[in-house]
Amino acid sequence: MVLGGLFEANGYHSSAWLLPGAQDKAPTDVDYFRRIIQIAEAGLLDFFFLADTPAARTENLDAWTRGPLYMNMLEPITLLSALAGTTAHIGLGATASTSFYEPFNVARLFASLDHISHGRAAWNVVTSANDFAARNFGLDRLPPHDRRYARAREFLHVVRGLWDTWEDDAFIYDKANARMFEPSKFHVLDHQGEFFKVHGALNMARPPQGSPVIFQAGASETGKAFAAETAEVVFGTGATMEEALAFYRDLKGRMPAYNRHPDALKILSGVSIVVGDSEAHAREKWASWQDKVHIDIGLLYLKTDLETDLSDLPLDEPVPPHRVPATSNHHQVYFQEIAGLIHQGLTLREVCRRYNRSKAIFFGDAAQVADQMQAWVEAGACDGFMIAFPVLPDSLVEFTTQVVPELQRRGLFRTAYQGTTLRDNLGLRRPASRHAR
Amino acid sequence: MVLGGLFEANGYHSSAWLLPGAQDKAPTDVDYFRRIIQIAEAGLLDFFFLADTPAARTENLDAWTRGPLYMNMLEPITLLSALAGTTAHIGLGATASTSFYEPFNVARLFASLDHISHGRAAWNVVTSANDFAARNFGLDRLPPHDRRYARAREFLHVVRGLWDTWEDDAFIYDKANARMFEPSKFHVLDHQGEFFKVHGALNMARPPQGSPVIFQAGASETGKAFAAETAEVVFGTGATMEEALAFYRDLKGRMPAYNRHPDALKILSGVSIVVGDSEAHAREKWASWQDKVHIDIGLLYLKTDLETDLSDLPLDEPVPPHRVPATSNHHQVYFQEIAGLIHQGLTLREVCRRYNRSKAIFFGDAAQVADQMQAWVEAGACDGFMIAFPVLPDSLVEFTTQVVPELQRRGLFRTAYQGTTLRDNLGLRRPASRHAR
Ligand SMILES: Cc1cc2nc3c(=O)[nH]c(=O)nc-3n(C[C@H](O)[C@H](O)[C@H](O)COP(=O)(O)O)c2cc1C
Ligand SMILES: Cc1cc2nc3c(=O)[nH]c(=O)nc-3n(C[C@H](O)[C@H](O)[C@H](O)COP(=O)(O)O)c2cc1C
Numbered sequence: 001m002v003l004g005g006l007f008e009a010n011g012y013h014s015s016a017w018l019l020p021g022a023q024d025k026a027p028t029d030v031d032y033f034r035r036i037i038q039i040a041e042a043g044l045l046d047f048f049f050l051a052d053t054p055a056a057r058t059e060n061l062d063a064w065t066r067g068p069l070y071m072n073m074l075e076p077i078t079l080l081s082a083l084a085g086t087t088a089h090i091g092l093g094a095t096a097s098t099s100f101y102e103p104f105n106v107a108r109l110f111a112s113l114d115h116i117s118h119g120r121a122a123w124n125v126v127t128s129a130n131d132f133a134a135r136n137f138g139l140d141r142l143p144p145h146d147r148r149y150a151r152a153r154e155f156l157h158v159v160r161g162l163w164d165t166w167e168d169d170a171f172i173y174d175k176a177n178a179r180m181f182e183p184s185k186f187h188v189l190d191h192q193g194e195f196f197k198v199h200g201a202l203n204m205a206r207p208p209q210g211s212p213v214i215f216q217a218g219a220s221e222t223g224k225a226f227a228a229e230t231a232e233v234v235f236g237t238g239a240t241m242e243e244a245l246a247f248y249r250d251l252k253g254r255m256p257a258y259n260r261h262p263d264a265l266k267i268l269s270g271v272s273i274v275v276g277d278s279e280a281h282a283r284e285k286w287a288s289w290q291d292k293v294h295i296d297i298g299l300l301y302l303k304t305d306l307e308t309d310l311s312d313l314p315l316d317e318p319v320p321p322h323r324v325p326a327t328s329n330h331h332q333v334y335f336q337e338i339a340g341l342i343h344q345g346l347t348l349r350e351v352c353r354r355y356n357r358s359k360a361i362f363f364g365d366a367a368q369v370a371d372q373m374q375a376w377v378e379a380g381a382c383d384g385f386m387i388a389f390p391v392l393p394d395s396l397v398e399f400t401t402q403v404v405p406e407l408q409r410r411g412l413f414r415t416a417y418q419g420t421t422l423r424d425n426l427g428l429r430r431p432a433s434r435h436a437r
Numbered sequence: 438m439v440l441g442g443l444f445e446a447n448g449y450h451s452s453a454w455l456l457p458g459a460q461d462k463a464p465t466d467v468d469y470f471r472r473i474i475q476i477a478e479a480g481l482l483d484f485f486f487l488a489d490t491p492a493a494r495t496e497n498l499d500a501w502t503r504g505p506l507y508m509n510m511l512e513p514i515t516l517l518s519a520l521a522g523t524t525a526h527i528g529l530g531a532t533a534s535t536s537f538y539e540p541f542n543v544a545r546l547f548a549s550l551d552h553i554s555h556g557r558a559a560w561n562v563v564t565s566a567n568d569f570a571a572r573n574f575g576l577d578r579l580p581p582h583d584r585r586y587a588r589a590r591e592f593l594h595v596v597r598g599l600w601d602t603w604e605d606d607a608f609i610y611d612k613a614n615a616r617m618f619e620p621s622k623f624h625v626l627d628h629q630g631e632f633f634k635v636h637g638a639l640n641m642a643r644p645p646q647g648s649p650v651i652f653q654a655g656a657s658e659t660g661k662a663f664a665a666e667t668a669e670v671v672f673g674t675g676a677t678m679e680e681a682l683a684f685y686r687d688l689k690g691r692m693p694a695y696n697r698h699p700d701a702l703k704i705l706s707g708v709s710i711v712v713g714d715s716e717a718h719a720r721e722k723w724a725s726w727q728d729k730v731h732i733d734i735g736l737l738y739l740k741t742d743l744e745t746d747l748s749d750l751p752l753d754e755p756v757p758p759h760r761v762p763a764t765s766n767h768h769q770v771y772f773q774e775i776a777g778l779i780h781q782g783l784t785l786r787e788v789c790r791r792y793n794r795s796k797a798i799f800f801g802d803a804a805q806v807a808d809q810m811q812a813w814v815e816a817g818a819c820d821g822f823m824i825a826f827p828v829l830p831d832s833l834v835e836f837t838t839q840v841v842p843e844l845q846r847r848g849l850f851r852t853a854y855q856g857t858t859l860r861d862n863l864g865l866r867r868p869a870s871r872h873a874r
Pocket of ligand 1: 050124125126218224236330
């Protein structure tokens with residue numbers, strides 16, 4: 001079972017920063033992140049992952065100050081580079097947007113992280129999903145969904161081409177003959193496509209993993225097609241086992257069309273995990289966190305993800321279904337989850353409270369949580385989990401000291417890191433250079 | 438006296454990697470760089486600097502394999518992020534090109550490095566000077582020199598605007614009232630210029646230094662005007678004290694026109710330092726390194742920096758002056774140095790051997806090297822030095838264990854780090870936010 005962790009400074013719950021134990025200034029405190037990742041590595045997690053969006057929100061500030069999503073954070077690639085030195089085994093994954101970077105710069109940053117971490121880098125290829133980001137890069141709004149994916153596909157193709165500039169054994173350091181590299185093992189990329197023209201070469205030896213591991217989280221039709229063709233780890237969606245199962249079958253079923261074996265892609269279900277002395281205790285903890293979420297923040301998440309503002313509506317009456325927009329341009333799965341809650345006839349307040357960005361929540365003591373994880377994997381709903389730890393460091397400590405040992409006892413999770421690279425640990429093949437003979 | 442170090446994996450001399458003590462694979466070995474920076478910090482250097490160009494050479498590979506300039510290197514910002522954790526005082530400077538990055542991404546990467554290092558980041562603002570880089574970013578060649586500087590000026594203006602998104606005390610972490618930040622201390626940048634349109638905000642608290650320190654190395658008229666207006670550290674050019682003096686007076690003399698006090702800018706002369714038991718011994722060492730430089734590499738440097746190919750000419754005859762091009766688009770000072778050597782009537786081989794990219798070379802035992810450094814600073818030729826260490830780790834060890842103590846005895850250099858940030862150590866003021874009241 002693959003276990004990745006999705007980390008936000010004080011935790012993924014939007015009221016985590018309000019709890020008495022929450023550390024002030026955590027979002028920009030590298031020493032705090034060092035402590036967190038060391039706990040994650042002691043728990044043998046496959047990887048430590050940082051989501052990203054290249055923008056602060058510039059509207060609704062009085063609401064965002066109550067649960068400041070992405071308003072203050074370190075840049076993920078620099079943070080992971082810093083964390084590489086305090087860890088030795090855990091994978092290091094970060095998001096970088098294909099809509100707002102140049103392929104050469106992304107190729108270099110992740111190749112460098114892969115060298116710096118001795119083969120532990122992963123890149124989450126996203127197309128971004130908010131207009132605040134677009135405005136930082138000269139646009140008024142995001143390009144349409146399909147155009148973003150067309151660019152992403154070409155972007156990844158160029159990046160992979162650049163990573164293959166040098167064959168694995170191109171650098172020979174032959175001092176006697178004053179030859180540092182073998183020129184025949186150097187390959188210039190000559191790419192001319194719809195979005196990019198790159199005639200050049202990466203100035204760095206091939207990454208230790210050949211290619212940093214490619215993560216994706218697309219859930220739309222286009223996103224799934226792109227993942228089936230190119231991704232190696234996908235953060236699956238589905239708040240129930242049935243939804244996750246359907247997603248899993250759908251995505252893996254698309255792979256043969258791209259000549260890929262289903263094992264070449266690991267699907268991890270996004271899940272929040274709340275460990276307590278009992279299921280009731282765990283649910284009480286979650287409810288106490290939910291109670292602290294300011295209604296303004298709940299409304300803002302809805303506004304962001306439903307792409308429409310519902311704040312004029314009364315809180316304790318059902319949301320009129322005609323207020324759901326006809327189509328979405330951002331996160332389609334989030335959009336559908338909210339639409340579904342509205343169509344159930346819930347009040348606005350209840351929609352806010354229930355909405356969890358299409359992640360399941362596993363409540364219980366260690367054995368109960370392990371039961372649910374085991375059930376999902378055995379049913380074929382996922383290859384593992386992408387765990388959003390609600391409150392840090394507590395949720396992480398509870399998980400690694402209680403649930404991980406339980407999974408180990410059941411033979412479902414490693415008892416030591418086996419491989420030396422993230423690929424090894426995930427059971428993914430190291431890609432051969434396209435130029436290797 | 439300010440002392441910065443310019444680091445290349447095995448050293449700045451192009452035959453450093455051929456020496457018996459040179460470590461293989463140094464260019465991509467973060468642990469090697471950790472050892473080097475710790476020596477530099479033990480020697481109390483102000484900063485550790487990494488030059489950069491975003492491209493490998495794609496031509497003349499048989500020559501580049503003999504002295505592979507920028508063919509294999511870690512990306513500097515990720516490398517410095519990794520090195521931040523193994524050091525506590527030394528400044529961390531890297532180049533990033535305004536021609537091939539987006540302002541938002543640069544603002545973020547350096548602000549993040551500044552947080553990660555607790556206030557030790559510096560950005561060397563360059564416009565790039567080779568067409569290999571241009572071809573990685575969709576262009577056939579570099580834009581003209583003046584256009585590059587026009588973009589650089591606007592780029593820096595945008596980056597500084599983004600660093601001022603949040604006032605210093607904007608993040609308050611008021612848990613009782615559920616307010617993480619003070620919305621009135623958040624400022625959206627609304628920029629519309631010739632090159633960039635940015636309506637947005639940085640998603641990170643203001644950098645600890647207010648602004649990472651701004652480095653520059655422009656030597657052309659446009660470059661000096663830009664530096665006089667905006668730079669805080671400039672790598673001066675001048676292979677002799679007279680040239681350095683002229684550069685110093687020229688640049689500092691331009692500052693009042695921009696309402697800047699000359700002390701707000703430190704000019705560091707680029708210099709190679711070779712310490713021996715005696716001056717003769719030091720010169721012998723240098724000569725032995727020069728002897729190892731393959732003639733193909735010498736010719737390539739000339740081709741790159743003179744922007745014309747001289748390899749058809751006989752090696753042991755004077756270079757005909759009509760072979761010097763009329764104008765240059767890349768490094769103008771390098772161009773002029775080579776032109777000067779040719780106009781002296783030197784043979785092609787001698788031009789190759791003498792050319793040192795407009796850096797002085799200080800030869801001698803520790804006292805003699807210190808004498809020269811003292812003389813330059815006391816004459817007003819510079820505020821300190823940007824030292825290109827020819828051979829690593831040897832040249833650095835010799836300098837820090839022999840020359841630094843000599844400078845300390847003379848009261849010319851610190852005996853301990855005093856400040857907590859790079860700005861403090863350089864004696865540069867922390868800029869107030871443009872929005873502070
Ligand atoms: C666990 C997880 C992490 C994600 N991280 C990011 C992220 O860091 N940045 C981002 O823009 N989108 C992120 N997404 C969103 C996806 O990249 C994707 O845009 C979204 O699932 C919508 O799918 P679609 O692009 O196919 O419409 C994440 C999604 C999941 C499930
Ligand atoms: C010590 C030093 C370091 C430099 N580092 C870089 C660098 O990393 N990348 C780069 O493109 N240029 C670098 N340069 C070149 C300058 O940025 C500048 O382009 C050059 O001095 C020519 O001046 P001009 O741009 O005014 O014509 C460096 C110059 C010096 C003296």
